[in-house]
Amino acid sequence: MLLKLAWRNIWRNKRRSLITLAAVVFAAVMAIAMRGIQLGTYALNIRSVVELFSGYLQIQEKNYLDNPSLTSSFIIDSKILDALKSTKGVVDYAPRIYADGLISYKDNSRGAAIFGIEPEKEKNVTTFVQNINSGKFFTSDSSNQIVVGDQLLKNLDAKVGDEIVLLAQGYDGTLGNQKFKIVGTVKFGVQELESALIFMGLKSAQSLLAMGSKVNVVAIKADDLNHLEEINDQLSSKIRNSNIKILSWDKINPELEQAIQLDNVSGIFFLGILIVIVAFGILNTVLMSVIERFREFGVVLAIGMPQVTLTYLVYIETMLITFIGLVAGNIFGYAINYYFILHPIILGEELKKLYEIYHFLPQLKSTLQVSIFFNVSLSILAISLASCFYPAYKVYKLEPLKGIRHT
Amino acid sequence: MEILKAENLVKIYQDNGVPVNALMDINLTISKGEYVVIAGPSGSGKTTLLNLLGALDKPTKGKVYFETENITLKEKKELSKIRLHKLGFIFQAYNLIPVLTAIENIEFSMMLLGIPDKVRKEKALELMDELGIKELANKRPNEMSGGQQQRVAVARAIVNNPSLVLADEPTANLDSVTAGHLLDLMEQMNSEKNITFIFSSHDKQVIDRAKRLIILKDGRIENQ
Ligand SMILES: Nc1ncnc2c1ncn2[C@@H]1O[C@H](COP(=O)(O)OP(=O)(O)OP(=O)(O)O)[C@@H](O)[C@H]1O
Ligand SMILES: [Mg+2]
Numbered sequence: 001m002l003l004k005l006a007w008r009n010i011w012r013n014k015r016r017s018l019i020t021l022a023a024v025v026f027a028a029v030m031a032i033a034m035r036g037i038q039l040g041t042y043a044l045n046i047r048s049v050v051e052l053f054s055g056y057l058q059i060q061e062k063n064y065l066d067n068p069s070l071t072s073s074f075i076i077d078s079k080i081l082d083a084l085k086s087t088k089g090v091v092d093y094a095p096r097i098y099a100d101g102l103i104s105y106k107d108n109s110r111g112a113a114i115f116g117i118e119p120e121k122e123k124n125v126t127t128f129v130q131n132i133n134s135g136k137f138f139t140s141d142s143s144n145q146i147v148v149g150d151q152l153l154k155n156l157d158a159k160v161g162d163e164i165v166l167l168a169q170g171y172d173g174t175l176g177n178q179k180f181k182i183v184g185t186v187k188f189g190v191q192e193l194e195s196a197l198i199f200m201g202l203k204s205a206q207s208l209l210a211m212g213s214k215v216n217v218v219a220i221k222a223d224d225l226n227h228l229e230e231i232n233d234q235l236s237s238k239i240r241n242s243n244i245k246i247l248s249w250d251k252i253n254p255e256l257e258q259a260i261q262l263d264n265v266s267g268i269f270f271l272g273i274l275i276v277i278v279a280f281g282i283l284n285t286v287l288m289s290v291i292e293r294f295r296e297f298g299v300v301l302a303i304g305m306p307q308v309t310l311t312y313l314v315y316i317e318t319m320l321i322t323f324i325g326l327v328a329g330n331i332f333g334y335a336i337n338y339y340f341i342l343h344p345i346i347l348g349e350e351l352k353k354l355y356e357i358y359h360f361l362p363q364l365k366s367t368l369q370v371s372i373f374f375n376v377s378l379s380i381l382a383i384s385l386a387s388c389f390y391p392a393y394k395v396y397k398l399e400p401l402k403g404i405r406h407t
Numbered sequence: 408m409e410i411l412k413a414e415n416l417v418k419i420y421q422d423n424g425v426p427v428n429a430l431m432d433i434n435l436t437i438s439k440g441e442y443v444v445i446a447g448p449s450g451s452g453k454t455t456l457l458n459l460l461g462a463l464d465k466p467t468k469g470k471v472y473f474e475t476e477n478i479t480l481k482e483k484k485e486l487s488k489i490r491l492h493k494l495g496f497i498f499q500a501y502n503l504i505p506v507l508t509a510i511e512n513i514e515f516s517m518m519l520l521g522i523p524d525k526v527r528k529e530k531a532l533e534l535m536d537e538l539g540i541k542e543l544a545n546k547r548p549n550e551m552s553g554g555q556q557q558r559v560a561v562a563r564a565i566v567n568n569p570s571l572v573l574a575d576e577p578t579a580n581l582d583s584v585t586a587g588h589l590l591d592l593m594e595q596m597n598s599e600k601n602i603t604f605i606f607s608s609h610d611k612q613v614i615d616r617a618k619r620l621i622i623l624k625d626g627r628i629e630n631q
Binding site: 001002004005008009012295296299300301302303304305306307309400401404 | 463483492505514
């Protein structure tokens, strides 16, 4: 009966209830759409960035992150292999070596960041092998062929097809020294990186650097950004090796993670403002609806309705409106987010250039991530409960006689 | 059997810091089954007295005993319980909940007592039948005349079988014929169900039909 009473009370002042309802729907739709585009675009860009080079996850020797050097290396034993093969969500993986060295062509010498990779494996994990700028990529078993950063080639004054000499200190401390042929160049858009970058076959790198079968990193592609924690847990428990760490993209690319966090905070802040505005709207309408009914409330209090029950009624009324608003808001929000998944917003030229520098796709895309709907609904519900507090308190303190006399 | 007793009741209101002596030293005993009208000019303290007797307000001095219990010392919550279980109220106007139909308004009192849905309906219908207002069952207050509304209010006031019904000028907004019907109804409930009625009025018809008359003047009982 209370529910019936609340329901009818809502429709007594249709206009006011509809305004409240509209405010809830508006807040829910705005929040869901905004969060959708924000989180959807983050995911898009995270994927774009991690798929370019780092991978979703990496297996590293435990010191490698802080001190990326040859000595921070490990052997991919059968345990690791089994773990990679048996863990659900691992699409593929690619082993890598990293070392510093010196590259010389004629009279020019430059510092080099040498990566030993297996292009055939990388193709399933990352995209940079396909993004060759000029020439071609070597194959995994080819020896003495390298691909260099576009800027490095220019700095050396060399061309694709030229032979260079690489000098690097090996794992055992001896100085390795070998001739390689430049077969192609890559371009990432990051000058600093491109002026030092060298790719060579994993085996070539292992022999140049006297690494045996050791590697520094295994990059992993996962099927979904949302599965990383699970994959990480599974791999860790299967491998159980204290010399090895499994890191997800946010640890490997802390700058990206920080940029997203910063943007995310500003997004949440904006939502906070939106929700506070709606809260004041609700507070205002509920307060009005309550004060208008003081006489009526006085009568029901006089005939013995418990104060708490009456307060409860005020809450039910607001919760009903909020609930309807949230259902509608979620449906509209879902539709909008779905639309922006099918039809991402393509950014204009200027933004596009900026985005491309960071390897972000020049798109704004949405997501249907359940947590968005859940969090938005919960926040609005909480704020609506909170904004009911003051009017409800007034009702709780109302004396029957004060109510009856109220005009 | 005595149902209500007022002992040296004094009520002083503060009107912007100015004390208003609304009731001065009221002593009164009312027995079960009485039909009492409190009369007196405007401002004589009728409403104030009814509020004190009906556990809606507390006296400045003195005591009110309801069924031999001193209710002046009780908490708000307990008073609310007494009103719900033992008392019925009829006000001058705005008695009914506007969004509920007549029968729902009557059920409302029973709902507060936790009486199950089905029993409520049956009992409400039965009572409406008895009071001759069955045809109003599904009407909302704004679809009823003032007299019809007051009759529904009577039904709501007595449906939980209270020992005492208090009514503050229940006929004030009614024409004399309608008021007469309402009085018939209350007299009927008084004699048939032995419900004690106390009401205030300055309506001559009401005063003429009183079985016991208490006349207030300037906060004192004049005819004692
Ligand atoms: N809440 C209040 N605050 C201050 N003074 C009050 C209050 N209620 C009543 N009074 C004063 O107390 C006196 C008695 O008022 P009361 O309402 O009891 O009279 P009444 O007999 O019911 O009058 P009426 O016939 O007009 O309803 C009046 O002087 C009134 O002005
Ligand atoms: Mg009065």
